[in-house]
Amino acid sequence: MSDINVNASTPSNVVDTNTNELNNSYSNPLDLQNNFLSLLIAQIKNQDPTDPIKNTELTSQLAQINTATGIERLNNSVGRFSDKINQNQNIQISSLIGHRVMIPSSQIVHTKNINTEFGINLISHATSVEIKILDGKGKVLHVNKMENAEPGIYSFIWNGVDLDNKIIPTGKYNISVTAKNKDKDIPVETLCEALVNSIITSNRDPIIDLGAMGTTTLSKIRKIFK
Numbered sequence: 001m002s003d004i005n006v007n008a009s010t011p012s013n014v015v016d017t018n019t020n021e022l023n024n025s026y027s028n029p030l031d032l033q034n035n036f037l038s039l040l041i042a043q044i045k046n047q048d049p050t051d052p053i054k055n056t057e058l059t060s061q062l063a064q065i066n067t068a069t070g071i072e073r074l075n076n077s078v079g080r081f082s083d084k085i086n087q088n089q090n091i092q093i094s095s096l097i098g099h100r101v102m103i104p105s106s107q108i109v110h111t112k113n114i115n116t117e118f119g120i121n122l123i124s125h126a127t128s129v130e131i132k133i134l135d136g137k138g139k140v141l142h143v144n145k146m147e148n149a150e151p152g153i154y155s156f157i158w159n160g161v162d163l164d165n166k167i168i169p170t171g172k173y174n175i176s177v178t179a180k181n182k183d184k185d186i187p188v189e190t191l192c193e194a195l196v197n198s199i200i201t202s203n204r205d206p207i208i209d210l211g212a213m214g215t216t217t218l219s220k221i222r223k224i225f226k
Contacts, residue, residue: 010057013038065178077152082096082208093206098222098224099195099224100117100194100196100225101154101195101225102119102192102194102221103192103198103213104191105194106191107175108173108193109171110160110168110171111170112160112167114159115159116158116160117193118133118156118175118191118222119154119190119192120177120191122154122186123186124151125149125186126186130176130177131145131181132175135168140163142158142162142163143163151205194210194211194216196209
C-alpha cells in the first residue's frame, strides 16, 4: 500500500485547474462529484501537517456537493415536468379554435337578424337583477330581469329586436347590470359571447384572438360553449 506524502509540493495550477473544472461542469452531477474527489485529493496533498484537514470539514464539503447535485437534479426534473405541462396546455388550448366563449366585457357585438348571446357572472346572492342592452346614445333596447338569483354565470339570448319591436342593425352595444340584495349592491361581471379565431401560445398566458371582440387571455374565459 502506498503512503501519502503530506510534504510533497503540488503546483498551484493543479488546484486552480481543478477548481475551474468544477465550476465549468456544475451542470453535470457526475462530473461534479468526480471533480470534487480530485479537489479533495489535492487538498489532502497540500494540507499543512501541523493543521491537517478535519473530518468535519471533509464531511461538510461532501454534504455541500451532494446538496448541489440534488438541487441540480431537482431543477432538471421540474423543468422537464413544466415543459410537458406547457405542451399539453397548448394542445388543449388549440382545441378552442372555432368554439364560442364567454369573456368579461361591457359590450356585445350583434349581427343583424342573428341571435346574440350574452351573460353575467353574479358574485353573490341577489334578490333582484336587471340587465339592459343600450345603444351608443344610452337608449335602452332590451331588458332582462331576475329575482332571487344565486351566485354563478347566467346566459341570455337577444334576438336583435328593441323594445319598440324594431330590428337592430349590426354593431356594438353596451351592457348595463344592476344587482341588489335588498338595498345592498352586489358585484356582478358582464359577459359577452365571442368566437375563437386563433391562438398565440406563450410560456405565460396564451393570447386568444376573438375577431371583432379583439384579444383576450385564457384566464379571462368564463365559459366555453360546445
